Amino acid sequence: xxxxxxxxxxxxxxxxxxxxxxxxxxxxxxxxxxxxxxxxxxxxxxxxxxxxxxxxxxxxxxxxxxxxxxxxxxxxxxxxxxxxxxxxxxxxxxxxxxxxxxxxxxxxxxxxxxxxxxxxxxxxxxxxxxxxxxxxxxxxxxxxxxxxxxxxxxxxxxxxxxxxxxxxxxxxxxxxxxxxxxxxxxxxxxxxxxxxxxxxxxxxxxxxxxxxxxxxxxxxxxxxxxxxxxxxxxxxxxxxxxxxxxxxxxxxxxxxxxxxxxxxxxxxxxx
Numbered sequence: 001x002x003x004x005x006x007x008x009x010x011x012x013x014x015x016x017x018x019x020x021x022x023x024x025x026x027x028x029x030x031x032x033x034x035x036x037x038x039x040x041x042x043x044x045x046x047x048x049x050x051x052x053x054x055x056x057x058x059x060x061x062x063x064x065x066x067x068x069x070x071x072x073x074x075x076x077x078x079x080x081x082x083x084x085x086x087x088x089x090x091x092x093x094x095x096x097x098x099x100x101x102x103x104x105x106x107x108x109x110x111x112x113x114x115x116x117x118x119x120x121x122x123x124x125x126x127x128x129x130x131x132x133x134x135x136x137x138x139x140x141x142x143x144x145x146x147x148x149x150x151x152x153x154x155x156x157x158x159x160x161x162x163x164x165x166x167x168x169x170x171x172x173x174x175x176x177x178x179x180x181x182x183x184x185x186x187x188x189x190x191x192x193x194x195x196x197x198x199x200x201x202x203x204x205x206x207x208x209x210x211x212x213x214x215x216x217x218x219x220x221x222x223x224x225x226x227x228x229x230x231x232x233x234x235x236x237x238x239x240x241x242x243x244x245x246x247x248x249x250x251x252x253x254x255x256x257x258x259x260x261x262x263x264x265x266x267x268x269x270x271x
Contacts, residue, residue, distance in 0.1 A: 002032045002187045006052035009061075009125045009187035011036060013044045020189075021202050031186040035202050037194035038101040038159045045087035045099065048125050048187075050075040059184070060130045060177060065089075065099070065161045067119025071141055071174060074130070089163060090138035093171050101191070102162030104149045120147060121157040121192060127185040133176035141174070156200075158193050 001010040001017055004025065010017040020034040048061040054077050062072035063086045073084040088096035104120075147160040197203040 002034060002189075004030060004032050004185040004187070006050060007127050007185040007187075008049045008051070009185075009189075010047050011044055011123060011189055011191075012047060013039070013042050017047075018044075021197065029186070030183055031188065033188040033190065035190050035192065035197055037197055037203065038191040039194070040101050040103045040159060043087070043098045043100045043164050045085055046123060046125060047083055047085050048127065049081065049083040050127070051081055054078050054080065057129045058132065059127065062126045062128070062177075062179075064119070064122075064124040064126065065143060066122065066147065068144055069141070070143060071138070072130075072177065074177075088167065089143045090141050090172070090174075091163075091166070092139045093137050093173065094169060096167050096169055097163035098165050098167070100162050100164035101159050102145070104147045104157060104160045106149060120149075120160060121190060123161070123189045123191060125185075125187040126179070126183045128179040128183040129181060130177040131180055133178065135173045135175050138172060138174045156192070156196060158196065159191060 001008055002020060002023065010020075012018065018036045020036055023032065023034040025032045046063050050059065050061075052059075056077075058074060058077070060072045060074045061084050063070045070086065070089055073086070075084065076082045086099075088098050090096055143161075143163065145160070145162045149157060192202075194203065198205050
């Protein structure tokens with residue numbers, strides 16, 4: 001969320017506010033800017049809250065999509081915590097379509113090398129005092145959603161704002177308004193693909209966890225030579241085998257009898 005004095009603005013996806021990164025505030029121009037991650041195909045909504053004390057001035061919040069004025073809404077003078085929400089664009093006086101992040105269209109046509117809007121990839125909310133004018137048909141506010149970017153463009157913009165599902169509404173008329181003086185607050189959300197923000201160091205990437213060295217346990221138990229060798233030389237009870245006895249004695253002299261070793265374990269550190 002972005003905050004300046006009594007005003008707060010945020011963008012939500014799936015009902016949750018998006019995290020903001022690299023927030024910069026300019027009190028000289030009453031402007032706050034940040035970066036937010038966008039995902040193609042995701043619908044979003046824009047919110048603005050006014051917590052100022054009730055007054056006589058008429059104050060409104062106005063949304064600009066990719067550099068284009070969309071529409072606005074007035075804050076209720078008597079409501080201290082009034083929040084306005086923008087989630088749809090008017091297609092006619094009876095139809096709206098939802099805001100959705102979309103992919104820009106790449107082209108190799110030379111006429112589009114420098115034609116892309118400088119505000120492409122931005123959502124802006126302006127809060128200002130207004131003077132109200134006459135009513136008009138919202139069909140006049142057609143939002144341009146077809147954006148082409150040249151393949152050689154240095155502006156790393158892969159997403160734009162498109163229009164999603166259509167909703168039927170009661171017949172609606174909008175009222176023209178004119179901002180008076182400098183905006184009380186201006187919130188600019190620069191949206192880009194999450195991976196692009198990570199690649200440019202805007203979204204911090206956590207350092208990889210160091211893996212602990214594995215330990216290998218080796219069983220070095222020594223076989224009992226005496227037991228293994230004498231298993232086939234023991235005479236059957238009741239039999240006398242002098243030759244076998246001599247052979248056993250002869251082998252006993254050749255094989256040095258060692259104490260039976262115990263079982264031990266060696267741990268190897270592979271760090």
